[in-house]
Amino acid sequence: MHPHTDLRTDMLIDGDWISGSCGGTIPTYDPGTGAVITEVPEAGEADVAAAVEAASRAFESPEWGGMLPADRAKALLRLADLLEADADAFARLETADQGQPLGVSSGFAVPNAVEHLRYYAGWATKITGVTTPLSVPDVDHRTRREPLGVCALITPWNFPLMICVWKLAPALATGNTVVVKPAEQTPLTTLRLAELVRRAGFPDGVVNVVTGGPGTGRALVEHPGVAKVSFTGSTEVGREIAARTGHDLKHVSLELGGKAPSIITSDADIDAAVQGNLTGGLLNSGQVCAAYTRFFVDSARHDEFAEKLAAGAASMKLGHGLTEGTDLGPLVSAEHRDRVERYVAVGRDEDGARLHERSPVDGEGYFVRPAVLSGVTDDMRVAREEIFGPVLSVLPYDDPDELVARADATDHGLGAAVWSRDIATANRLANRVRAGTVWINMPPLLDAAASWGGMKASGLGREMGWSAIEAFTEVKSVWTHLG
Numbered sequence: 001m002h003p004h005t006d007l008r009t010d011m012l013i014d015g016d017w018i019s020g021s022c023g024g025t026i027p028t029y030d031p032g033t034g035a036v037i038t039e040v041p042e043a044g045e046a047d048v049a050a051a052v053e054a055a056s057r058a059f060e061s062p063e064w065g066g067m068l069p070a071d072r073a074k075a076l077l078r079l080a081d082l083l084e085a086d087a088d089a090f091a092r093l094e095t096a097d098q099g100q101p102l103g104v105s106s107g108f109a110v111p112n113a114v115e116h117l118r119y120y121a122g123w124a125t126k127i128t129g130v131t132t133p134l135s136v137p138d139v140d141h142r143t144r145r146e147p148l149g150v151c152a153l154i155t156p157w158n159f160p161l162m163i164c165v166w167k168l169a170p171a172l173a174t175g176n177t178v179v180v181k182p183a184e185q186t187p188l189t190t191l192r193l194a195e196l197v198r199r200a201g202f203p204d205g206v207v208n209v210v211t212g213g214p215g216t217g218r219a220l221v222e223h224p225g226v227a228k229v230s231f232t233g234s235t236e237v238g239r240e241i242a243a244r245t246g247h248d249l250k251h252v253s254l255e256l257g258g259k260a261p262s263i264i265t266s267d268a269d270i271d272a273a274v275q276g277n278l279t280g281g282l283l284n285s286g287q288v289c290a291a292y293t294r295f296f297v298d299s300a301r302h303d304e305f306a307e308k309l310a311a312g313a314a315s316m317k318l319g320h321g322l323t324e325g326t327d328l329g330p331l332v333s334a335e336h337r338d339r340v341e342r343y344v345a346v347g348r349d350e351d352g353a354r355l356h357e358r359s360p361v362d363g364e365g366y367f368v369r370p371a372v373l374s375g376v377t378d379d380m381r382v383a384r385e386e387i388f389g390p391v392l393s394v395l396p397y398d399d400p401d402e403l404v405a406r407a408d409a410t411d412h413g414l415g416a417a418v419w420s421r422d423i424a425t426a427n428r429l430a431n432r433v434r435a436g437t438v439w440i441n442m443p444p445l446l447d448a449a450a451s452w453g454g455m456k457a458s459g460l461g462r463e464m465g466w467s468a469i470e471a472f473t474e475v476k477s478v479w480t481h482l483g
């Protein structure tokens with residue numbers, strides 16, 4: 001067992017810490033060592049039902065249903081303050097459970113979660129409807145934005161706390177209640193956050209957390225008391241959830257996989273592009289849905305770019321996330337490491353592709369050295385399928401007119417990047433490429449105020465900004481006869 005002494009491992013249901021009705025548990029590992037940190041309950045259907053029923057009661061309760069928007073804002077601000085005060089412990093726990101370097105958890109993931117809570121606290125008092133001039137005599141018409149009810153928030157393992165808060169903050173700001181299901185590999189920061197939710201003064205049942213595997217997630221999606229599913233994860237599971245929520249006519253938001261192209265035009269500053277693409281491709285060891293993974297480079301500069309990218313990747317320090325100076329941590333699990341290495345082998349064995357030199361890995365953790373493949377073509381699997389690891393494919397191009405079609409030649413459409421000194425060219429490409437977000441001359445940043453989501457198989461709906469307020473509310477039309 002890992003030397004964490006103040007771990008929260010029970011589930012939060014209706015304000016109580018529960019160890020689960022069926023007695024099953026799931027271990028969670030430190031991916032930097034392979035050691036078990038602790039075990040968390042595997043929620044059965046009865047636990048899921050208890051959580052949904054608690055959330056339904058809380059939704060109808062005067063304590064929450066009748067809470068003034070300004071008081072919801074204050075509760076969110078208190079939660080933000082508590083999280084900020086405990087930021088160091090959260091960052092260390094995220095690193096231990098997920099593997100990401102401490103610089104990523106403490107410099108990006110935890111502050112981003114704090115910022116989201118404050119941003120949506122601001123919205124709680126600004127969710128307005130409209131009055132509409134109707135062509136009907138003697139009536140007044142107005143709209144109200146109302147919360148949906150119980151929202152199931154299902155999250156992945158790559159940024160567990162941050163993605164949980166992306167959903168939690170707008171869901172609560174708009175007056176919903178929630179049942180959160182974190183990924184089975186990384187439940188610990190979500191459970192620790194649940195502790196802070198109680199201390200921030202949210203009434204019992206407003207926020208519930210159930211832990212478990214896919215069966216727990218499925219039971220939550222299928223529960224008739226759930227009004228909305230907000231899911232971030234793989235396209236495969238997203239399709240299953242879309243089918244089920246479609247059948248049940250529930251609201252749904254899906255943030256799914258990506259395979260972001262990064263277009264480096266012939267006039268681009270190659271050294272700046274190499275630096276930005278190393279960050280864009282290798283943040284959290286490539287376990288980022290918007291990670292830059294396919295680099296389209298003018299064939300005259302393809303070799304130069306690939307060599308510099310490979311040299312930059314090779315110079316990054318691989319190690320345990322808590323070790324000072326670590327640039328790249330392990331992958332989240334042994335299974336995922338093996339999957340990513342299989343992709344590297346598939347890429348290496350393709351005719352025409354070259355795998356740049358990688359030094360061997362040592363240590364017990366689930367480490368993978370970055371793999372740079374050059375001479376990759378659009379039809380190769382490494383260029384089409386989401387790998388979700390540190391595998392960077394460089395593809396030469398000769399005809400700039402083909403770039404958009406080639407960048408779009410995957411099922412995904414989450415993020416894309418363009419690197420060019422000519423800002424008109426960069427914006428023309430950005431406007432045409434099918435991706436929910438395009439970054440020009442920069443790595444993939446996120447901000448609570450900027451809408452986030454995918455086109456094509458990368459998802460349905462948008463999070464962040466006003467989009468998340470819309471996603472967690474529905475519009476009611478109210479008519480008044482004035483005669």
Ligand code: NAP
Binds near residue numbers: 156157258386
């Ligand atoms: P995943 O396997 O789809 O799992 C995501 C969550 O869904 C986990 O909590 C998982 O539980 C749960 N789940 C699994 N099967 C389910 C089912 N049938 N019904 C309901 N819930 C179910 O994804 P992942 O491997 O954790 O995360 C990696 C994926 O997430 C990548 O594809 C990545 O691109 C995507 N992602 C997208 C975004 C975005 O914003 N678009 C952000 C981050 C990650 P278990 O853990 O117990 O399996």
